Amino acid sequence: MENVRPNILIVDDDLQALETMSLYLADIAEVFTVTSGSQAIEMVQLHNMDVILLDVDMPIMDGFKTLEQFRNLKECINVPVILVTGKSDKYTVMNSICMGVDGYMVKPVDKESLRQKVMEVYRKKDKSESRKTILAIDDDMTYLKLIDSYLHDNYNVIMINSAKLALDYLLKHTPDLILLDYQMPLYNGANVMNMIQRNQEEVQIPVIMLSGVLDKEILKKCYPCKPAACLVKPVSKEVLIENIERALHP
Numbered sequence: 370m371e372n373v374r375p376n377i378l379i380v381d382d383d384l385q386a387l388e389t390m391s392l393y394l395a396d397i398a399e400v401f402t403v404t405s406g407s408q409a410i411e412m413v414q415l416h417n418m419d420v421i422l423l424d425v426d427m428p429i430m431d432g433f434k435t436l437e438q439f440r441n442l443k444e445c446i447n448v449p450v451i452l453v454t455g456k457s458d459k460y461t462v463m464n465s466i467c468m469g470v471d472g473y474m475v476k477p478v479d480k481e482s483l484r485q486k487v488m489e490v491y492r493k494k495d496k497s498e499s500r501k502t503i504l505a506i507d508d509d510m511t512y513l514k515l516i517d518s519y520l521h522d523n524y525n526v527i528m529i530n531s532a533k534l535a536l537d538y539l540l541k542h543t544p545d546l547i548l549l550d551y552q553m554p555l556y557n558g559a560n561v562m563n564m565i566q567r568n569q570e571e572v573q574i575p576v577i578m579l580s581g582v583l584d585k586e587i588l589k590k591c592y593p594c595k596p597a598a599c600l601v602k603p604v605s606k607e608v609l610i611e612n613i614e615r616a617l618h619p
Contacts, residue, residue, distance in 0.1 A: 406430030551580035
C-alpha cells in the first residue's frame, strides 16, 4: 500500500490553487487536474480515481452539484471526496456533512496538512472496498446524518433524500441493503418498496422500513412487500445494526 501512488483528481476553477495543490502532491500521487464540474465528470469516467479534491465555489456547476453527479456514476459512487474551499460558513459546513464528504479543508491549505489528509482518506478507501453498501432513503437530511453516524464505521452509506432520486440511483446501482423511511411526501414507504421490487426483479435487495409511527394500518400496507424488518423511529444504533446484520446474513 505504501508504495502505491494513488490517482488524485483536483477540481478547481482557481488556476493558482490548482497548480499549488498539484505541486504539493506530485511526489506521492498521480495528479489529474480539471477546472470545472463538467470536466470532472468526464475525467472520472476515463480514469479510476482514488481520491477527489473538490472546490465548492465554481461557476455553472458548483462543488455540491458536482458531488451529486459523482454519486450517480458507477465509476465514482464510492470514491472519497475532500472538499477544499475558501468558505467556512455554517451552510457550507452543514451541507458538506449532510452529503457525506470524506474531508473538509479551508483554503489556503498547507502542504503537510493536504498530503496527510489525502493519504489518510486513501488508506480508509482501501479498507472500505470490502464493506457492504447501505442505501438510506429519507426526506429528513438531519435524520439521514444520524443514520450515517451510526453506520459509517462499518458500512458504505449512501444517503438520498427523495424517492425519485433513490429510484434513479437504483437503475444504475445495487446496494446490499436499503433503509427506507415510510412517511415521505408523494410516495409512502410501501409504494416506494413496490417500485423498487418491480425494478429489481433479478436481485431482491433486503429493505428495512423505518417509521415514526408503526401502527397496524402501516404494517398491513408494508406486509405484502415483505420487508426484512419494520422499526420505529428513532431507532438506537445497536438495534439498527442488529437488524441490518440479520437481514444481510439471514
